[in-house]
Amino acid sequence: MILRSLYEICFTYGIYTEFWLVIIRRQRKHGINQFMEIIFHGVRGSTPTAHQPFLQYGGNTTCTEIRLDQFQFLFDAGTGFQNVEILKDRQVYLFFSHFHYDHIQGLPFNGAIFDPSNSVIISSGLVNADDLKHVFTRAFQPMYFPIPLVETLKNLRFTEFNKVQSNLQSSSNTAIEPIKLNHPGGASGYIITENGKKVCCFLDHEFGGDNDVDANLLSVADGADLVIWDGMFLETELVSKKGWGHSSVEQGVSFAEKSCCKKIAIAHHAPNRTDEQLKELENNLPSDNMFFAAEKMKIIV
């Protein structure tokens, strides 16, 4: 508890994150695990942006890593996936929320997946394993990509989501649950729990379009240590973007207050939102526990 309180103080003031990671990883080696590590590799929505005014928060599209006791969980493979260090000392899982380009286009650009000794289990709460394999077989064949990726890489193991869940249940304290999101074509959010910690990943979601879905999200986020929120738009922009499948920054603030989650990371930033604009919006958030995700940011919960 003392360790946790000290960490909370450091998090609030944005200091010593690297120091904490060393402490936590050392504890893990000794079988003590009180923390989850979340690393943002891509926080941009829709399309990557490589221009200077966008690089502080980062221009890569969506990819989030959660390092757990025995596993490395990756959520979506936008262009940020190219910068993920695929870990050799634990099983790697790659979960897809859905298959819009900004969530899949980075998959072939992390050289580590071409190493046959790196086994990556790919799964999704949205579709079954056959459909999942079909999506990627089609998306990365010579019409769109130089080689037939799925056929070439036997180390990518497309696996039914319920099989992943039962494997986790039988071998660890880690669990993952899918949750329906409101997004054109469908999308699955995820709730990850381990040793009493809970992280909710809600990308991509349009709040306000389906009351039952929203009520469910609010209910599961109650008391969550971290919610990752789709803040693509501002309230003023939502007027013309109904049905595009994204929420606003303001809805994120309201969601955090209503759900009583402990922290909320607003992500999936609009590709035309500059660092200066994001910084100004972030400075106006009402609490230190509400923040904008940035590329390479590491959070410990």
Ligand SMILES: [Zn+2]
């Ligand atoms: Zn997206």
Ligand SMILES: [Zn+2]
């Ligand atoms: Zn999408």
